[in-house]
Ligand SMILES: NC(=O)C1=CN([C@@H]2O[C@H](COP(=O)(O)OP(=O)(O)OC[C@H]3O[C@@H](n4cnc5c(N)ncnc54)[C@H](O)[C@@H]3O)[C@@H](O)[C@H]2O)[C@@H](O)CC1
């Protein structure tokens with residue numbers, strides 16, 4: 001499933017019409033019919049339904065939906081918001097079909113008092129006022145109508161986008177329909193995965209309107225949602241004749257006297273994700289935290305100063321026997337550390353997280369040309385802000401474009417965490433992760449994910465599949481936990497102990 005901006009969707013629509021040969025009239029018929037079929041499965045024969053229609057093609061979809069609802073015998077009032085002469089092009093074609101099919105409508109400008117009563121007494125409102133064509137602040141009368149819709153007790157079902165909401169990141173908006181559900185046409189728009197926009201969608205589904213994949217590819221769509229089927233298809237299987245070396249040998253570098261637990265979580269998560277062998281490189285004084293909680297791991301005790309590992313012991317590490325390393329969890333920031341020196345000559349997978357990102361930010365330029373092996377960074381928005389020199393607000397407003405820019409500039413795979421984690425490769429491909437819940441917003445979650453990424457990245461032919469699977473399964477385990485527990489009380493350790501069940505559910 002692709003994720004698009006409004007502009008990209010327009011290009012894809014245009015390609016489908018001009019190059020594939022499906023007319024806009026057919027696309028609109030498909031859109032309205034696909035949306036109707038979903039609406040029909042939600043409403044009941046007793047429902048009273050108001051369809052609100054705007055001037056553009058979103059309104060055109062509304063005419064098809066309204067025609068289908070009326071033909072099926074649902075109690076449906078159709079409200080055309082703009083003056084009739086404003087309805088042009090393909091929307092006009094579907095308005096004429098609606099009228100010639102013998103159906104009637106109300107005009108908002110003629111009967112505002114009846115409109116107010118209809119809005120307050122309907123059980124469902126179908127919002128087809130504005131879609132991807134919205135620009136700027138809502139003009140009258142849409143501003144007033146949106147307020148009224150948001151105050152009504154009706155269940156609001158928006159089509160494509162809640163009216164007033166932009167489709168892409170970093171677009172300001174003041175007002176939009178707060179939908180209970182949104183039926184998104186063909187491909188989710190970026191704002192479905194960004195807050196605060198995402199709250200306006202309510203629950204959402206997509207409706208296939210018949211646009212071929214080729215149109216997305218031809219128009220350069222590069223963002224997708226990672227699907228469960230893709231995860232299943234790329235999960236590694238244990239070979240009958242495999243041995244521990246077959247499933248990766250990883251080194252976890254982290255921990256300090258102030259933060260001894262992080263490295264233990266990372267190590268345990270790597271083991272539960274199937275890594276063959278894992279070693280924790282940590283200050284000698286905290287070795288017991290790992291040996292006591294992850295008996296299967298080995299330790300590499302290192303010299304420390306003020307409780308944190310020092311540069312000399314890290315640059316002296318012999319990495320040649322490891323397939324990959326994760327660095328950062330709980331390691332502290334007191335001593336300057338050069339990761340480009342630590343990993344110089346190492347061509348295995350490197351995952352950098354937490355305090356590791358602090359050290360990385362200090363010498364970013366050294367990473368511009370990439371390394372011999374893949375590098376994955378896993379920043380939360382605060383860490384991404386520091387890496388990019390932006391504010392957290394800027395990062396949150398531009399999650400798609402900033403990730404893409406950074407991944408390309410520093411040749412790293414960026415896992416930008418948050419509700420809907422986004423994974424971006426240096427060549428600009430992007431995946432939105434659909435799993436996870438607010439229970440993961442807790443210390444230790446990131447350390448766990450880092451261990452999972454290291455382990456999964458070492459077990460798939462393409463490390464990227466491992467990264468995407470780790471992000472998906474981390475969220476899935478948390479989602480499974482909240483079936484029976486309160487999301488506020490789940491911990492990173494719970495997530496690690498859930499991994500065997502989450503993995504089994506995908507096999
Ligand atoms: N182009 C296509 O091939 C298809 C488009 N589809 C639908 O078409 C929609 C996009 O259609 P349009 O590009 O016509 O755009 P919209 O239908 O979103 O809206 C355009 C209209 O909104 C008005 N408008 C814009 N900003 C406004 C504001 N701030 N306040 C008040 N009015 C405002 C414009 O004057 C224009 O009349 C999609 O969201 C989707 O629902 C579907 O029918 C499927 C096929």
Ligand SMILES: [K+]
Pocket residue numbers: 058127128129130131158159160161162163
């Ligand atoms: K809409």
